[in-house]
């Protein structure tokens with residue numbers, strides 16, 4: 285089995301990606317490698333933050349690793365909240381406050397187009413590679429659904445009339461930003477390791 289570090293403490297995300305990778309790869313979280321320092325994500329782009337996290341872990345471990353960063357980009361708000369999605373309303377990860385602030389900001393706007401974008405930075409043999417996953421949709425007038433997290437209750441993906449928070453996790457993963465970035469990462473890892481390129 286090949287060990288790969290996912291630069292995240294979020295065990296839920298780690299298990300989700302491990303399920304896609306299957307048993308040829310053994311994903312290690314930051315807790316698994318006893319890395320408990322805070323990594324300051326102060327870049328002004330998703331790419332920049334994914335790179336900071338991946339580079340920090342590469343420098344400390346010297347092992348193949350990757351990190352992700354996700355943002356909700358709203359067209360009428362010039363791409364906000366974007367890289368600031370987790371702390372849009374001030375305090376990090378207050379999903380309810382973030383969502384209310386977003387609905388308020390869009391109150392007078394007729395253009396409600398939005399997209400979720402995930403960027404993954406993989407570092408292998410010291411070289412960086414980026415993978416991107418996007419899902420397009422729009423922001424509803426009011427929240428609906430109780431599943432998921434973050435902005436899920438107000439995000440309606442294109443070609444659907446229900447929000448991410450009304451979908452089962454497996455249905456969301458099939459079309460989601462994170463799902464598609466992870467699939468690209470997985471394909472790349474399989475190709476590299478099948479070719480013996482470690």
Ligand code: IMP
Pocket residue numbers: 352353354355356369370371377382400432433434435436448460462
């Ligand atoms: P992270 O980079 O995965 O930690 O995501 C940053 C922030 O984007 C989260 O705190 C959420 O507010 C938002 N976000 C990321 N992914 C999703 C999603 O799948 N649904 C809803 N909100 C999300």
